[in-house]
Amino acid sequence: MTIVKLKLMMNKSSLFCTIILIIYCFILTNSYVYNGVKKYGYLPGVDFILADAKKTDVLYHVFTKNVSEGQYLTEETVSDSILIANAPTIIVIHGWMSNETTNWYEPIKNEYFKKYFDCNIIYIDWSKAGSNEFQISAANSKPIGEFIADFIIAGNFHLESVHVIGHSLGSHVAGFIGKSIYEKTSKKLGRITGTDPSGRMFEASNMTSEFRLADTDAEFVDIIHTDVGNYGFEKPIGMIDYYPNGGSSQPGCPLLQIDDKCSHKRSNLYFIESINSNDFIATSCESWENFKEVNCGNDSKNVTFGENVDFQARGVYYFITNDNPPFAQIK
The missing domain is CATH 1.20.5 (Single alpha-helices involved in coiled-coils or other helix-helix interfaces)
Structure with missing residues (x-):
């Protein structure tokens, strides 16, 4: 040669x-870029070895109607606290690069205080562990979920009355709460609602139900998909999965190049509006295209979307919203 x-x-x-x-x-x-917008479909799965979260990274801000300013509790103080025994308990969990000042916590608290005579609202702030580079924050979702599960167990909550609502990366934190609760007590949480669960890294082929929010993590798991193809998880992963307006670009939101989080955040706004309303009616259908063509078949069913859904409902559902609040289209 x-x-x-x-x-x-x-x-x-x-x-x-x-x-x-x-x-x-x-x-x-x-990420890769499509039409000037970041996409995350080619990223590998979460490497949980990167997790560095500590129990002290989680803050629990508890509200009842009698304690309007709330009280910060710990795993050690939760059993002897302001919590109302036997009352519904709603735990809300923010996503990546956020904290308890996020703009959907207070509205959701106010709506639940309208709905229930007595209830416990718990703001979770895991911003210390959730504001790192995304791959580290994603890895932290698992231990953070386990820490919150320990808090729930220490507080002797009636698990069937606990409703965990997680947004984006917080949805997977909620999933790990449910998995840990079941592993440690052989009982399940009453309900988990995922508001546009994060798809970034969690949609990789190796990310099976063991490593993300799944339909087995509570007695009832409902998912709202509003930002498919951008930040949101695409495939159905709940007992019932809603795809408002097809699940991607939401009416009233600007182009992704202008605001790439508007559709992602709409999941919270739709759910908040549903707490004291039965006006959202969702229809089961094989696809968004079939739904638009009113071709969902004789077996198609209608359910109330959101907080007041029938817990027996299963499958994939679609509905159309208005551009601005009120979002529910009343027929």
């Missing part, structure tokens, strides 16, 4: 290795 041929082979080999390295780094650390 001549020296020239050998050099050519070495150059080709080096070029090939360089291309492979670039592709690997791209997949491992970056």
Whole structure:
């Protein structure tokens, strides 16, 4: 073999290795861009070894009607606290790069205080563990969920009356709460609602139900998909999965290039409106296209969307909303 041929082979080999390295780094650390918007479908699954969360990273801010300013509790103080025994308990969990000042916590608290004569509302703030690079925050979703499960167990909550509502990455935290509760007590939480669960890294092929929110994590699991293809999880993962307006771009939201979180956040707004309303009517259907063409078949069913859903309902459901509140279209 001549020296020239050998050099050519070495150059080709080096070029090939360089291309492979670039592709690997791209997949491992970056999103890809489509129409000027970041997408995350090619990212690998969550590496939970990266988790660095501690129990002290979680704050529990508890509200009842009698304690309007709330009280911060810990696993050690929860059993002797302001909590109202036997009352519904709603636990809300924010997503990545957020905290308890997120703009949907107070509205959801106010709506539940309208709905129930007595109830416990618990704001979860896991911002210390949830404001790292995404791959680390995603890994922290598991221990954070386990820590919150320990808090619930220490508080002797009536599990059937506990409703955990998690948004985005917080949806998977909710899933890990449910898994840990069942592992430690052989009982399940009453309900988990995932408001546009995060798809980034959690939709990788190796991320089975063991590693994300799943339909087995509570007695009833409902999912709202409003940002499919961007931040939100695409496939059905609950007992009932709603896809308002098809599940992706939501009416009234600007283009993704202008605001790429509007549709993602709408999941919370739709659910909040549903707490004291039965106006959202969702229809089971094989696809969004069939729904738009009013071609869902004779077996199609209607259910009330959101808080007041029939717990026996199963499957994939669609509905259309208005551009602005009130979002429910009254027929």
